[in-house]
Amino acid sequence: MLHVYAKITPKPEYYDRAKIAVESIVSATVKEAGCARFEFFTDLSGTSLHLVETWVDQAALDAHYAQPYTVSVFEAYQNWLAKPPEIQLMSRVA
Numbered sequence: 001m002l003h004v005y006a007k008i009t010p011k012p013e014y015y016d017r018a019k020i021a022v023e024s025i026v027s028a029t030v031k032e033a034g035c036a037r038f039e040f041f042t043d044l045s046g047t048s049l050h051l052v053e054t055w056v057d058q059a060a061l062d063a064h065y066a067q068p069y070t071v072s073v074f075e076a077y078q079n080w081l082a083k084p085p086e087i088q089l090m091s092r093v094a
Contacts, residue, residue: 001036002061004053007086014080015046021076022049025069032067034060 010018022040029038037054055061064070077085 001092002055002058003090003092004051004055004061005088005090006051006053008049008051008077009047009082009086010049010080011082012047017076018080019049021073022051025067025073028067028069029064032060032064034063 008018008022019042026038026040029035034056035053036056037052039052041050041052042048043050053061055064065074
């Protein structure tokens with residue numbers, strides 16, 4: 001299994017749009033064959049968005065990144081984000 005943590009930091013003026021965009025892909029993403037977990041959080045200050053994901057393997061994550069709805073969000077990120085997403089790929093210890 002491949003575990004992913006993503007921190008997304010939108011520019012303040014795009015925070016609501018970014019949040020809605022990510023919310024809009026959650027239901028489709030959890031139905032993807034290789035998705036074991038896809039949870040969406042916001043920090044309490046309302047400045048960043050967080051995804052906690054588990055995929056069966058890298059190929060499943062790559063397939064997710066290729067989905068039209070994911071590509072659309074990534075394209076919007078070009079203008080909306082204050083900095084690139086912080087992505088951590090992890091594996092479970094014992």
